Each structure stands twice: as structure tokens, then as C-alpha cells.
Amino acid sequence: MKEITVFAPATVANVSCGFDVLGFAIDGIGDTMTLKKVSEKGITIIAIEGADLSLETKKNVAGVAGLAMLEALNADFGFEISIKKGIPLGSGIGGSAASAAAVVFGINQFLDEPLSLQELAYFGMKGEAVASGNEHADNVAPSLFGGFTLIPGYDPFEVISLPVPSELYVTIIHPHIEIKTKEAREILPKYVSLKDAITQSGNLAGLISGLYTDNYELISRSVRDVLIEPHRKQLLPHFDSVKELALTNGALAFGISGSGPSMFALCRGELKALELEQHLTQFYQRKGLEIDGYVSKVSRNGSRIL
Amino acid sequence: MKEITVFAPATVANVSCGFDVLGFAIDGIGDTMTLKKVSEKGITIIAIEGADLSLETKKNVAGVAGLAMLEALNADFGFEISIKKGIPLGSGIGGSAASAAAVVFGINQFLDEPLSLQELAYFGMKGEAVASGNEHADNVAPSLFGGFTLIPGYDPFEVISLPVPSELYVTIIHPHIEIKTKEAREILPKYVSLKDAITQSGNLAGLISGLYTDNYELISRSVRDVLIEPHRKQLLPHFDSVKELALTNGALAFGISGSGPSMFALCRGELKALELEQHLTQFYQRKGLEIDGYVSKVSRNGSRIL
CATH class of the missing domain: 3.30.70.890 (GHMP kinase, C-terminal domain)
Structure with a gap:
């Protein structure tokens, strides 16, 4: 496999009573990302469709999240990614988090020993910091896990998947x-x-x-x-x-x-x-x-x- | 039935992270109370064993809680109660709450239409206020319900019984x-x-x-x-x-x-x-x-x- 396309959903964070710790995923709206594995290390953003965002890796949430993950893994390869933003910029339903989730979820598909969703959320959070100015995972966690997620604490960092009433x-x-x-x-x-x-x-x-x-x-x-x-x-x-x-x-x-x-x-x-x-x-x-x-x-x- | 003896357990409130909203019940330690239904309205405390507490109804948590319940029910009868304190005074394991729980639980046994445990907790809380200076139910609720109880809110007042891991x-x-x-x-x-x-x-x-x-x-x-x-x-x-x-x-x-x-x-x-x-x-x-x-x-x- 050299190329993969993944989808990460939009999310609602905070949910009124759970500031910085709670969020849930929405169906049908989200970011789509194609990742191509390349021998050159790092993340190269080759295209962003649907939003006017920087292609510069370190100024882009997906770039930063992907880099954080690749560096932690000490990977000797990299990715070219193209992003199709399905979530309007600045809408408050987890647009930057969805891109962060997509890149770490996508990279994970190429690993011999894939990381857990919780580990992915941790690296996704690193990207989120670019957008919000502080590290929190209440959007990126539900975008990865789906459903309701709770982050009971950041030290140690932990994500709990909560049940979702069916109606x-x-x-x-x-x-x-x-x-x-x-x-x-x-x-x-x-x-x-x-x-x-x-x-x-x-x-x-x-x-x-x-x-x-x-x-x-x-x-x-x-x-x-x-x-x-x-x-x-x-x-x-x-x-x-x-x-x-x-x-x-x-x-x-x-x-x-x-x-x-x-x-x-x-x-x-x-x-x-x-x-x-x-x-x-x-x-x-x-x-x-x-x-x-x-x-x-x-x-x-x-x-x-x- | 004219007389009944009830037991209300000691409790741990707050449980570190749940100040004023969480508590759980302890086995084996608690207050024992005998209630005798009498035609005279109100609560008469005829004896307290095991602690030096006021027999004056309005200065005693059991007295205040019992009165609050009888008045709300518009009862045309009353109770003589004797209390055996099994919980050391001022120990921090819900001594006053246990007496409040015992009296409302005991009175409830005499009613044609008994109240729910949540309603009892509400009246028990009225007694608790005598001891603590503010109305909270994080001891009285677990003393009535057993197990872990959560009070998600006081407006409306609500008690949720939580599961208890068996070990x-x-x-x-x-x-x-x-x-x-x-x-x-x-x-x-x-x-x-x-x-x-x-x-x-x-x-x-x-x-x-x-x-x-x-x-x-x-x-x-x-x-x-x-x-x-x-x-x-x-x-x-x-x-x-x-x-x-x-x-x-x-x-x-x-x-x-x-x-x-x-x-x-x-x-x-x-x-x-x-x-x-x-x-x-x-x-x-x-x-x-x-x-x-x-x-x-x-x-x-x-x-x-x-």
C-alpha cells in the first residue's frame, strides 16, 4: 500500500458541561485526506481544497500532528498529503481537529505496529495546539474514536469512550x-x-x-x-x-x-x-x-x- | 405496627473528587433508631445513647428532618424516637446524616403512601443543615440508598444510584x-x-x-x-x-x-x-x-x- 484516503468526522466539544474534557462525533460532515507514503521524511502538504490554509507543514495542524507522530516513531519515511476540508473553517465543530485526526489515523494504517486510538489522540492534540494555542483533545478524541469521549485527565493522558444512547x-x-x-x-x-x-x-x-x-x-x-x-x-x-x-x-x-x-x-x-x-x-x-x-x-x- | 427499629449506615462523602455531590455507604457502622408512632404531632426525642446531643427537637438533626417530613405530609400524628449513636460524633463519616436518614426512613414505614428514597433524602437534608450550616445531601443520600450516590444537582434535587464494583x-x-x-x-x-x-x-x-x-x-x-x-x-x-x-x-x-x-x-x-x-x-x-x-x-x- 502506498496511498490511502481517510475520513475524520466533525465533532462537538465541551457539550456545555464538559469544557476541555468532553466531545462527540457528528455523522456526514468531516475532512477527507489522502496520504501517500514517500521515502523523504516529514509531511509535505501538496494540496488543500475547500479552505484557504497554509501549506507550510509547521503552520498546519495536520502537518504538526503528523510530524509529532513521525518523530516520536523515529520513522525513516514520510508522507505527502492532500486535504479536502469538508468542515467550514472557524465553524466550531472541530475542523482543525478533524484534519489532525485524519493525518494520524492515516499514518497509522502504514505502521507495522499500529498505535492505539488513545495514542493517536495524543499526537492529534499536538496539532490542535497550532489552532487553539493550547493542547486539548476534546475534539480530536471523538473525531478518532467516534461517539462520546471523555478525557478524565491529561496527566496521564487518557481517553474514555462513553456509550451513546441510540436515539x-x-x-x-x-x-x-x-x-x-x-x-x-x-x-x-x-x-x-x-x-x-x-x-x-x-x-x-x-x-x-x-x-x-x-x-x-x-x-x-x-x-x-x-x-x-x-x-x-x-x-x-x-x-x-x-x-x-x-x-x-x-x-x-x-x-x-x-x-x-x-x-x-x-x-x-x-x-x-x-x-x-x-x-x-x-x-x-x-x-x-x-x-x-x-x-x-x-x-x-x-x-x-x- | 406502632414501633419500629431501623438502622442507617455511616457514609463517606465527597470521595475526593465529588465535593457536595458524591458519597458512599459503609457496612457495619451506623445509627440505630426506634420510632414509636404517637397521636401527638411532631417529634419527641426521648433518649440518645452513645453521644451527648440535644434532646430538643429543633436542635437535633433527626428532630429537624423528621419534623420537615411530617409537616410536608401534613401528618396528624407524631413520633417518639430513641437514638443509639453508633457513629462517633464529629468523626466525618456521616454521623448526623445517619440520624437524619434513620428518622425519615423510619417514618416512611408508617405511611400509607411511602415516599421514594429520593424524597426521603430531600427531607433528610433539611436535618443535615442543622449540623453543617448548609443543605447538602452527600451523606444522607448514600445512608438511605446504600452504594455510591451522586447528586447531579440540587435544582431540581435528584439522587442517582451508581453501580458499585464488587471488590x-x-x-x-x-x-x-x-x-x-x-x-x-x-x-x-x-x-x-x-x-x-x-x-x-x-x-x-x-x-x-x-x-x-x-x-x-x-x-x-x-x-x-x-x-x-x-x-x-x-x-x-x-x-x-x-x-x-x-x-x-x-x-x-x-x-x-x-x-x-x-x-x-x-x-x-x-x-x-x-x-x-x-x-x-x-x-x-x-x-x-x-x-x-x-x-x-x-x-x-x-x-x-x-
Whole structure:
């Protein structure tokens, strides 16, 4: 085998109560990457389609993630990669993470002793740092593993694959505004009240329990964010109104996807998710804002060979 | 039926990563209470054995919890209760919560339409407030339910019963020093760094996942406390040394039980827990400090009729 094409899905990170530790994969949207093994060491990016991104290896998340992996493996070969971005840049559904996931997943297919998905997530995270300015894996992990993933800790680095209730769907709303991940981080407070920290940890614990027990009501009560959303929502036009609209139209929960601008609504069943997409799309149209909407199962599928 | 005797077990609250939201029940230690239904409304405490506590209803956790329940039910009857404290006062293993659990559990046996354990925990919490100065249910819930309980939120108030891995044992070390719950609260910071809050929520999420999947290694890595222990450990003589001793002698995790002074070590298997009890007891003896040690399964049994 000299060449392979892989797909890595878009993802929703944070999921309101799991800032920097939780994420899930979306079906049908993602980045596609072709990797060609070459004798020259390193990563050469020969083409990027669908986005205006640097071809320079060290300025590109896929380049950095791939290099980190090849260097750690002490590989005496390299790759030429071409990337087809299926995830709009800066949309907040894990575009850079998908490219990072794709490159490490792709390289892994060429190894005599392939790495585990957790090890791949670690190298993927190295690429992510280029985009976000800090190393976190809450997008790259679900893009690799699929489903819900939890990163209980970074020291040691660990990824836990969580069960996905079968009727769990998501509606994604992507308003066409730009939020830089770095800026979305800078808006956050350095300190939070102990009381809010405890409330948030109870929410996250409730969500984890709800996922293990298919308890949609508990999931609904738990996907709430008292730490991050109160600060970031000001970056999103009409956030409070659209959240209320979602919750009064049957969404289990509504929040900011990653650092935005995309927002997600968890729904029970595809029909509910599709109805909600309509409601929310119409809301933004009335406001004169351009948006995209997607509906997807919370997907058990992670990165895969095409 | 006019009279009943019930038992409510001791409990470990917080469990390092679950401040105010998590707790588990201990086998064999607890409070015993006899309740006699009488025509006079309210709660009359006729005797308390094993501790020097107020017989005045409104100054006693069992009195307050029982009253809260009877008033909410608009009961036209009352109870005479006698309490046998099996849990040393101020030991940090849920002594006041056990009395609160016992009274609401006992009253419930006399009702035509008994309340759920979650509803009982709510009234038990009202009694707890007398002892701790704030309403929380992380001791009273496991004393009623048994096993591990999670309180994902107080608004709405909810208790989730979590699975207990079958080989999970606990060694309790109770040094004979006094720590007032209110003081232990006052030592805590009002604000914590967002980074620590996220670390802690990852720990709690990891523990919840570990309990659902019988993953002792994950439990071990997750029962860690970066928010509370760093402040409270100064109240406990030799805390760092004894923690290190526990962890190097096979404990999965070690921490402060509730607001102390008791400490707990989680162990896999009874033998390990018994060995550890010896090590830790000897350590304190060498230091000239008086302590009690207990070993128990993390018990699936909550409050029960004797």
C-alpha cells in the first residue's frame, strides 16, 4: 500500500458541561485526506481544497500532528498529503481537529505496529495546539474514536469512550460569523466560584451517568453550563433567544459547540432534530443572519478508511 | 405496627473528587433508631445513647428532618424516637446524616403512601443543615440508598444510584481530633482557578465512568482532589505522610472523608484493606496519636429495618 484516503468526522466539544474534557462525533460532515507514503521524511502538504490554509507543514495542524507522530516513531519515511476540508473553517465543530485526526489515523494504517486510538489522540492534540494555542483533545478524541469521549485527565493522558444512547440526535446551527478560538479563550475568567465549579462537576457527572443508563431526562438536566456559556454567549448574536426557542421546541439541551460560533441542540429522535433545525433556521432568517444547519445522529463512527 | 427499629449506615462523602455531590455507604457502622408512632404531632426525642446531643427537637438533626417530613405530609400524628449513636460524633463519616436518614426512613414505614428514597433524602437534608450550616445531601443520600450516590444537582434535587464494583473496599482511619464541619467549610476558598475546576470535573467524570465499567485503574486515577484537600489537609496531622503510605501500600486512592477528621482509602479486595488498616494504625501509634480503624465493603446496603 502506498496511498490511502481517510475520513475524520466533525465533532462537538465541551457539550456545555464538559469544557476541555468532553466531545462527540457528528455523522456526514468531516475532512477527507489522502496520504501517500514517500521515502523523504516529514509531511509535505501538496494540496488543500475547500479552505484557504497554509501549506507550510509547521503552520498546519495536520502537518504538526503528523510530524509529532513521525518523530516520536523515529520513522525513516514520510508522507505527502492532500486535504479536502469538508468542515467550514472557524465553524466550531472541530475542523482543525478533524484534519489532525485524519493525518494520524492515516499514518497509522502504514505502521507495522499500529498505535492505539488513545495514542493517536495524543499526537492529534499536538496539532490542535497550532489552532487553539493550547493542547486539548476534546475534539480530536471523538473525531478518532467516534461517539462520546471523555478525557478524565491529561496527566496521564487518557481517553474514555462513553456509550451513546441510540436515539440521541444533534442539530447544529452554524451562523456565518467568525470567532477565533484564542479570543474565545481569552474571554473566560481565570477564576470561578467554588459553588459554580461544584454545580458544573455535578452536571458533567450527571451526563456521564445518563449516557451509561440511556436516561434522556438526566442528560437533558445535565447538559448545562454555568462556567463558560455565561461569558461566551455574548459572542453569539441572539444566543438567549435561540436557546429558549430550542428548549421550548423540544431540545433536550442547547449550548455552544466548542468555542463557537456553531451551537448544538441535543434531541431525542431524528424527527425532533429536523423540526428544530427548521425552527432555528427560520429564526435566524428573520433576523437577517446567514446560517447553515445540519442534523446528525450522535455518531458512533470515528475516523475511517474510505 | 406502632414501633419500629431501623438502622442507617455511616457514609463517606465527597470521595475526593465529588465535593457536595458524591458519597458512599459503609457496612457495619451506623445509627440505630426506634420510632414509636404517637397521636401527638411532631417529634419527641426521648433518649440518645452513645453521644451527648440535644434532646430538643429543633436542635437535633433527626428532630429537624423528621419534623420537615411530617409537616410536608401534613401528618396528624407524631413520633417518639430513641437514638443509639453508633457513629462517633464529629468523626466525618456521616454521623448526623445517619440520624437524619434513620428518622425519615423510619417514618416512611408508617405511611400509607411511602415516599421514594429520593424524597426521603430531600427531607433528610433539611436535618443535615442543622449540623453543617448548609443543605447538602452527600451523606444522607448514600445512608438511605446504600452504594455510591451522586447528586447531579440540587435544582431540581435528584439522587442517582451508581453501580458499585464488587471488590471495592474501604479502610477508614479516624484520628481522635475534632474538626467542626462549619470550620472545615470556612477554610475553603470562595474562588478556584478555572483550570483546577476543569481538572476536578474530569476526575469526577472519570470516577463515574470507572464505577459503571468496574475499571479499578480508572477509579484510582480519578479519586483525586485538587480543590478541597489542599486546603483541608492542614487540619489533619501528618496527612501527606499517611497518604503517601497508603498509596505506596496498595490503596487505589486516599482522601478526606467528608470534612474530616476521618480519612478513607479505597482498596481492591478485603485483604488489601485490612493490611492497609494495620499499616496506617501503626503509623499513627508511632506518632502517639489515638485513632480508630475500620474496614468495610463499599456497601450496597442503605437504611433498613432491623
